[in-house]
Amino acid sequence: MKAMDALIAEMPAFAGLAPAQLELIAGCATNVRAAAGEHLFREDQQADVFYAIRHGSVALELHVPARDAVTIDTLHDGDLLGWSWLFPPYRWEFDGRAREDTALISFDGVCLRGKCEGDHELGHELMKRFAQVIIARLQATRLRLLDVYGVGAPA
Amino acid sequence: MESVLLPELQPAGRSAPGPMVPERFRVIERRQETADTWTLELEPVDREGGLRFLPGQFTMLYAFGAGEVPISISGDPRVVERLVHTVRAVGSASGAICRTAPGRMLGVRGPFGSHWPVESAAGRDAVIVAGGIGLAPLRPVVYEVLSARDRFDRALLLYGGREPEQLLYAAEFEEWRGRGLDIVTTVDIAPAGWPGRVGVVPTLIQRAAFDPAAAVAFVCGPEAMIRFSAEALIERDVAPDRVHISMERNMRCAVGHCGHCQLGPAFVCRDGPVFTFERMRSAFTLREV
Amino acid sequence: MPSADETRLLERERFDDLLQALVARGYRLVGPTVRDGAIVYDQLESAADLPEGWTDEQEGGTYRLHRREDKGLFGYAVGPRSWKQFLWPPRVRLWRARADGDGFEVEPEPSAPSRDAYIGVRSCDLHAIASLDSALRDIPNPDPDYTARRANVFIVALNCWQAGGTCFCVSMGTGPRATSHYDVALTEVVEDGRHYFLVEPGSDAGAEVVSELPVRDAAAAELAAGERAVEQAVAGQGRTMDTTDLKALLYRNYEHPRWDEVSDRCLTCGNCTMVCPTCFCTSVEEVTDLTNTETEQVREWDSCFTMDFSHVHGGSVRSTPRSRYRQWMTHKLATWGDQFDTFGCVGCGRCITWCPVAIDITEEVAAIRATDSGGPEAWPKGNQ
Numbered sequence: 001m002k003a004m005d006a007l008i009a010e011m012p013a014f015a016g017l018a019p020a021q022l023e024l025i026a027g028c029a030t031n032v033r034a035a036a037g038e039h040l041f042r043e044d045q046q047a048d049v050f051y052a053i054r055h056g057s058v059a060l061e062l063h064v065p066a067r068d069a070v071t072i073d074t075l076h077d078g079d080l081l082g083w084s085w086l087f088p089p090y091r092w093e094f095d096g097r098a099r100e101d102t103a104l105i106s107f108d109g110v111c112l113r114g115k116c117e118g119d120h121e122l123g124h125e126l127m128k129r130f131a132q133v134i135i136a137r138l139q140a141t142r143l144r145l146l147d148v149y150g151v152g153a154p155a
Numbered sequence: 156m157e158s159v160l161l162p163e164l165q166p167a168g169r170s171a172p173g174p175m176v177p178e179r180f181r182v183i184e185r186r187q188e189t190a191d192t193w194t195l196e197l198e199p200v201d202r203e204g205g206l207r208f209l210p211g212q213f214t215m216l217y218a219f220g221a222g223e224v225p226i227s228i229s230g231d232p233r234v235v236e237r238l239v240h241t242v243r244a245v246g247s248a249s250g251a252i253c254r255t256a257p258g259r260m261l262g263v264r265g266p267f268g269s270h271w272p273v274e275s276a277a278g279r280d281a282v283i284v285a286g287g288i289g290l291a292p293l294r295p296v297v298y299e300v301l302s303a304r305d306r307f308d309r310a311l312l313l314y315g316g317r318e319p320e321q322l323l324y325a326a327e328f329e330e331w332r333g334r335g336l337d338i339v340t341t342v343d344i345a346p347a348g349w350p351g352r353v354g355v356v357p358t359l360i361q362r363a364a365f366d367p368a369a370a371v372a373f374v375c376g377p378e379a380m381i382r383f384s385a386e387a388l389i390e391r392d393v394a395p396d397r398v399h400i401s402m403e404r405n406m407r408c409a410v411g412h413c414g415h416c417q418l419g420p421a422f423v424c425r426d427g428p429v430f431t432f433e434r435m436r437s438a439f440t441l442r443e444v
Numbered sequence: 445m446p447s448a449d450e451t452r453l454l455e456r457e458r459f460d461d462l463l464q465a466l467v468a469r470g471y472r473l474v475g476p477t478v479r480d481g482a483i484v485y486d487q488l489e490s491a492a493d494l495p496e497g498w499t500d501e502q503e504g505g506t507y508r509l510h511r512r513e514d515k516g517l518f519g520y521a522v523g524p525r526s527w528k529q530f531l532w533p534p535r536v537r538l539w540r541a542r543a544d545g546d547g548f549e550v551e552p553e554p555s556a557p558s559r560d561a562y563i564g565v566r567s568c569d570l571h572a573i574a575s576l577d578s579a580l581r582d583i584p585n586p587d588p589d590y591t592a593r594r595a596n597v598f599i600v601a602l603n604c605w606q607a608g609g610t611c612f613c614v615s616m617g618t619g620p621r622a623t624s625h626y627d628v629a630l631t632e633v634v635e636d637g638r639h640y641f642l643v644e645p646g647s648d649a650g651a652e653v654v655s656e657l658p659v660r661d662a663a664a665a666e667l668a669a670g671e672r673a674v675e676q677a678v679a680g681q682g683r684t685m686d687t688t689d690l691k692a693l694l695y696r697n698y699e700h701p702r703w704d705e706v707s708d709r710c711l712t713c714g715n716c717t718m719v720c721p722t723c724f725c726t727s728v729e730e731v732t733d734l735t736n737t738e739t740e741q742v743r744e745w746d747s748c749f750t751m752d753f754s755h756v757h758g759g760s761v762r763s764t765p766r767s768r769y770r771q772w773m774t775h776k777l778a779t780w781g782d783q784f785d786t787f788g789c790v791g792c793g794r795c796i797t798w799c800p801v802a803i804d805i806t807e808e809v810a811a812i813r814a815t816d817s818g819g820p821e822a823w824p825k826g827n828q
Contacts, residue, residue, distance in 0.1 A: 069347035148377035149287040149317035260547030410585035414725030420782035443767030
């Protein structure tokens, strides 16, 4: 069994962190598993954790009146999941449901926020990495706004 | 049958009597693929044997009294007896073509244009990236790769659409997977329980299982999807001259006489529709060229 | 270059012998004639139909006919028509179809073009014909109608001796002297009370025709007079264009502010494309009878200045006048080079003369050159 800091280093978002930083983060992390169909979190619940997906996939879902649940996004091996823990009011925006048996690393957001406050270098490093993930997610969302398949598709 | 890649297969060339006059084909089968898209299988009325074509080429399909439109050939290049087209009904001519019942005729000119260089992916990873109806011109690539699967290292189809019901040829996916094609599908909008992914095609490319140094990519779909997919491939270090794309412009004569499909130095009908991304990069960044 | 050993002299009084020799060979004569206040190319019966003693005044947006002081037959520049009128006609039926049970019958239009002799083709227009050849004939799928018409043409070229106010063939390397692509080349000399033609064969068919004419050897002084005549056209060019590295210049300047400036003036009327001797764009229109049982496909000239020209599902690719003018000019002077190894502009000046707001392609090039952005080129080199 690999040590937690080695598992974390395998996640693309944390690649290249200094060993000491990995160790600090590992102190806030635990391995978790979610069975297919199991909810990791639900909309409006307290968000005090985030996840990195080791194997499997998770759907972010939203319930809309008079419609079935809509899948907003799906996240897969190596993806980070969740940033509601970063800022108040620390509440989940969507449901997170495992689409298959999924192995994840769960990070204690309260613990990590504390370490970031105490070690601004670590905090800065993590914020840069989260910003990248968030921007990539935003860009993908913008592309979906184009609705490219609606008009102008090639014959 | 021995599996040999396509270079020895050459297109038949222009249709007689001159490239502007259609040949008559009869619709043999017609099936609905999605809400607005049909696949037609055609057989020639006046000629012996079928139309030989290369993956990525197109024909001009004509419906009597309704007009003519360019449509990619979506069938198997090794099954030339039937000409297969998947057509989206977006205008009066394409609508009339989609409504043509079995037994009735359409006019066909072609095949025209450049082709996907499938042979260049031999010994490498073939990465097929499609969006929406863009899988239609790429299906001949799928058939070609699967006809000689052992000639390629990885074979991968990354396919995105708006909704699950709009994905083409889903009934064939299981067979394709069985023959060694890895398929990842993604949609923009999905009900809960959709087993594929949700998100855009470029996101798939970031983590897809292929070796960028060995990959040859074939990309077709809406222009914005092509652009961001090609950029994602290059971001992963796929060489821009090994990212092949298919462009759409106003192809009218299909033989470079009429000027409508000009795009920079190229006539898309004659020099394309398949180009390297490297050559067409400006088409995506300059406005209104 | 007329050389003493091949060049013969034909007196003005016997000029019609040349035309009638062509008529006798079964050619229909097509050449310049005055109509509606302009010199246009049209069917001729004899030399009497030529614009004897006429000349034209040309400037941006201006065209006027005036009387010459002499009786020159070709003492003017080019008019609004070019030879594409006959080689690539404005309207051609391609095929017809008739509904028939579950299908239809297709009837291709038989191509039986007349044998035309073009009289007085200037060097700029010879280069334009060569351009049409490379766009429509010398390609993998040549157009059968163009190819048939072209094969039937006998060309009587004219070494230009009267340049117009909007001419710049010298800049484009396309004139004023005819150097190839003709059967017979003429130099008209009107000097010191004399009026004659120097006649030079450019093909076997041309040599045969010349051999039947009442010609004689030209004296050195007469040949020198022919040289002087052509020099007049060199000196009389109303415009110039610096073509140095022109393709790269335009490829660097797709976003130059000058495109905005010219689009403020451009009416997108398409006149330039209609009068341009190399513009070959067309559309095929389907014409259907009321009962939808018979249709015909008619090919007509089209223009990249129309909104619909670049239409794809979802809209027009080039929706602004800026992009349409840029498309036209970059095609003439840059992308044409990648396609056909030459310029699509022969310096005839028609687009300047017939532009209702006098947009001047030479002025546009000069303006961009003066403020070259120096950016990267839009299209990769050596990729065609």
